[in-house]
Amino acid sequence: MSITQNHTILNPAAKRAPDTGTVGGGENPSQKPPVTILQVLPALGGSGGVERGTVEIAGCISAQGWGSLVASNGGERVYQLQRAGADHFQLPLHSKNPLTIYANISKLEKLIKEQGVDIVHARSRAPAWSAYYACQRTGTAFVTTFHGTYSVGTALKRFYNSIMTRGDRVIAISKFIAGHLKQMYGAPGDKIRIIHRGVDLDSFNAGLVSAERVVKLSQTWRLEDGYPVVMLPGRLTRWKGQAVFIEAIAALGRNDIRCVLVGSDQGRTGYRKELERLIEQNGLSSVVRIFDHCDDMPAAYMMADVVVSASTDPEAFGRVVIEAQALGRPVVAPDHGGACETIIEGQTGWLFPPGDKAALAEALRSALSLDEDGRRAFAERALTSVREHFSKDAMCEKTLNVYREVLRERGRDV
Structure with a gap:
């Protein structure tokens, strides 16, 4: 059985590597934390x-003085996880092979027992199947987060997805997802807890984004001074609506703006070429540009005059909207999915019928016509909304409360 944890022997009192502290952030590496959560x-x-x-919640768990563990197949965010005070255990949880999923049950069972795990929090279907049966074997509490609608298709696919509804509590990342859970899977409402995703107001803080960062990015993207910037962030995939956006810009009929699509094609080179042809066919080569990646999204949002989401399928939540609002940017998004919960129509942004390029063009016309006072009012309302409803701190505290609720049901008061 192979379980890797930062080159550390797996046992109930395991020490971290010297540069990462102790399990749960405690002073004594042999002292068991009051609660241990495994994501x-x-x-x-x-x-x-x-x-x-996952990284954000892991950090909150650790800051609470609890044991914060994560099991996954690894990746570049492991370093961020360790900086957040959590321990990582490498397991092949990425595999959808039924034999691997079955083998992972015993591996997770061993991990749960040796680390004294109180709650397992599953965030994806394949690992959830393994975690569910490991929890059944060990009598451990099981919590899930339903992050998206998933494709339903066949009865077998619906059954595969349904594991995400079997938690003692099921966290839905929006009211839209909560409704989907009830409608498609018959999930009982008394088990569902709605916890919107949260934006880190320390990172997405207009007062902390220097002019130098914005200028540097603008120069990297070769954006001329004096042109309003309209930005659509999101990986290049058809349902994100980049084609609708390009056609809306064409309908807008303005050459005195600059529009940027920010997102990797992730190997979808055919779709990227299709978008490039659409830009050329509409005579927008000087107006619309595509950029693969951005390492400084706060600066990108600050550079934009309007931020757009154009998804043709409903977003489960849509983090772009709240990130942009946190930085005081007017937003335009389709009137479905999570955007209906994060935008106050005419107050913090505009909603348009999904896929309607003419309506999107009209919403962009309204957003671009704001004067300085109007932009300032939008920014104030948007930031207030994010602070009150969509902060990372609020997301973390609500998640910890779900853990406490589950533990109280089992006679634990923490």
């Missing part, structure tokens, strides 16, 4: 919301 997910690579949320 499981396929891997810790990339920039997805699942991976980012």
Whole structure:
């Protein structure tokens, strides 16, 4: 059985490597923390919301003085996890092979027993199947987070997805997802807890984004001074609506703006070429540009005059909207999914019918017509909304409260 934990022997009182502290952030490496939470997910690579949320919650667990553990197949975010005060255990949880999923049950069972895990929090389907049966064997509490709608398709696929509804508590990342859980899987409402994703207001803070950072990015992207910037962040995939956005810009009929699509094609070179052809066909080569990646999204948002989401399928939540609002940017998004919960129509942004390029163009026209006072009012309302409802701190505290709720049901008061 192979379980790797930072080159450390796996046992109930395992010490970390010298540069990462002790399990749960305590002073004594042999002292068992009052509560130990194990999060499981396929891997810790990339920039997805699942991976980012796992690291954020791991840090909150550790800051609480609890044991914070994560099991995955690893990735570049393991370093961030360790900096957050958590321990990582490498297991092949990324695999959807039924034999590997079955083998992972015993591996997780061993991990749960040796680390004294109180709650296993599953964030993806394949690891959730292994974790569920490991929890059944050990009598450990099981919590899930439902991050997306998943494709339903066949009865077998629906059954595979349904593991995410079997938690003692099921966290839905939006009201939209909570409704989906009830409608598609018959999940009982008394088990569902809605916890919106949160934005880190320390990182996405307009007062901390220097002019130098914005200028540097603008120069890297070769954006001329004096042009309003409209930005659509998101990986290049059809349902993210880049084609709708390009056609809306064409309908807007303005050459005095600059529009940027920010996101990797992740190997979808055919779709990228299709977008490039669409830009050329609409005579927008000087207006619309595509950039693969951005390492400084706060600076990118600050450079933008308007931030757009154009997804043709409903976003489970849509972190772009709250990140942009945290930095005082007007936002435009389709009137479905999580955006309906994060945008106050006409107050913090605009909603348009999904896929409607003419309506998107009209919303962009309204956003670009704001004067200085109007932009300032939008920024104040948007930041207030994010602070009150969509901060990382609020997300973390609500998640910890779910853990406490589950433990109280088992006679534990923490």
